[in-house]
Amino acid sequence: MTPDITSAYERRCHLLMRLAYPPRFREFRGAELLSTLLDLAEPGQHHPTMRDCVDVLRGGFMLRLREHPPLWYWLPYQMFDFRLPWRYRWWARDDIQGRFFLERRLIFGALIYGLYFALAQSTLPYWIPGLMFGVAYLLSLLTKASMRRKRLAKYEFHPDGTSYVYVPRSPVVRPANEADEHPPL
Known part of the structure; x- marks a missing residue:
């Protein structure tokens, strides 16, 4: 594909993903989905096929439905x-x-x-x-x-939306030696 067609196709794919998926999914999996859509493109194709559009929209709708609270x-x-x-x-x-x-x-x-x-x-x-x-x-x-x-x-997020980092404290492990052992009674 030529750069103009790739950029137009890529822009349309970004728009499609923006309509379908929540920002968090696009942040973590957006590049993967975009590369799959780019791999599916035929040479000289200017926009995703109707079937690809329906699949992306259906997947995004199902994800939003699955994650929505009751x-x-x-x-x-x-x-x-x-x-x-x-x-x-x-x-x-x-x-x-x-x-x-x-x-x-x-x-x-x-x-x-x-x-x-x-x-x-x-x-x-x-x-x-x-x-x-x-x-x-x-x-x-x-x-x-x-x-x-x-x-x-x-909900334990910073103002920019990043999660608080929870670092669990490891228990103190002391080596066992003779002084710590209790003599049998």
């Missing part, structure tokens, strides 16, 4: 910021570092509180919930960085 863990995490079990900590990292994290949280909260206002048949003017959402969004923008730092620390 509803009984996810709902309290979204509503009340409960901590997810250890098994889902990398998913939480991807969620916290993802695009529109703040907007997803606020829209979910607006839906829950909007449902509450609708069921309570409130006599508030129609513009009050919109005003409340706007004020909450503006206040959240001010604390966005600290909110991400706190939530990442909750």
